[in-house]
Amino acid sequence: MSRFDLNCMVGHWPFRKLRHNKPEDILKTHKQNGITGGCVSSLDSILYNDPYEGDEDLVQGAKEMGYIHIQSVNPILSFTTDDIKRGVELLGTKGVKIYPCYHQYGFDAPELEPVCEYLKEQNIPLFVQLRMEDYRADYVMLQKQLGVKDLQTLLNKYPDNKIVLLTPRLNEINALAPMVKESDNVLFDTSGLKDGLFSVETVVNVIGPDKLAFGSLYPLFCLKSILMLVEEAQLDEDIKQKIYSGNAERFLGL
């Protein structure tokens, strides 16, 4: 059964030491857990003044890993769309990731519009990292807290974009279920399903088996913790296969 990590990262995290943050570390952990592919993005890019420099550093690592390069951007910067075009041409960008939690904007920000317009034209998925740490453990810099209303704004404003919501909480998926049930444009990852027993089973029950994909937020989060939520889930094997890799591969057109 193939396994694909929709949400792993390489680089340094300024708030604490990461012990497994290099491409070879990620690959090793993935291999130990039967994961053979994934989408990788740069931790460095998040807080660099020029995010593109972090993604330039990631290129070689992503190639060595054989993983899909997801470019990190801050849409508030006026040159973001140009950077994405550069990334597509020069870096091999296959997806674009945003961090409103750290870049401190809402989904109604006008600066997001040209970015989403370009992504829609090019059929490039938008990865939205909803949070990076538990808010209660933030250090020095507080994340902007996003809630269900913010996510509703995003999905209402950009219904034709392909959107991957990363690290959503169970209550958020529950609340968005009526909006996403009929849509082929929204995918959730598993990395936020830390609350409560049988959370993966609950999500499948609420939104069906086709909109959830394994993503770990490793090496920030413990990969095994998230993987076990799927491994131990009381679900049919064909549904698990969709979560492990099938849904992500379909969504990304792999």
Next chain:
Amino acid sequence: MKKYDMHVHVWQGREERDMEIMAKACELYHVDKIFISGLCGEFPEIDAINEINDYTLKYMKQYPELVEGYCYVNPRHDACMDTLKRCVEDGGMIGMKLWIATLCDDPLNNKYIEKCIDYDIPILLHAWRKTVGQMKCESTPEHVANIAKRYPEAKFIMAHIGGNCYAGVKPVLDCKNVTIDFCGSVFRADDIEYTVKWVGADRVVFGTDMPGSFLVNEGQVLEADITEEEKEMIMWKNTAKLFNMEVV
């Protein structure tokens, strides 16, 4: 490897549902023991405290091989001493739980801690240093250090690694009578390694905060870059020793 989950709850108003789902999880995930404390609000009254402890006693009887119990007390009520005596002496509970009704170093707690020393039972202390949302009487690791130094003969467990290992471990570094659990929903990749590095594996115990997730905390142990022997200590042996159980 055995699994002793030393930090789970039943919550007022949903006790039966909590116990039912935990029993199911224990069966599926092969959990050998769970240590329940009943919780019933920030500053609960004595009737609610007795009622929630009665639920814990009920589940200890219903699942005698699986369930151990902590007596939850709110030291703002003197009558809680009778509750503690009833739950430990008559009911067979093997620990006491302090939550967020008092800071854990509040002098109101002293007589309860002294009673636990007499009983030779551990005291589970909720502790969380929060960047946002700190509650009025929510203890931090510094409060844990204060009470641990006041009563060096008492056996304390600091829950949740104090909420954040980077804020939680060093304040209790020299308090050898403080064991640390890492239960709850902060499951960062390096928490176990960091904690073991500073206090050693013999001061770390496995808990989950069920009916919150079980697997996220188990995954942390399995993934941690520590020895198999250390994992076994964390998963059950340290807990067994702390609660004077057999380690076989």
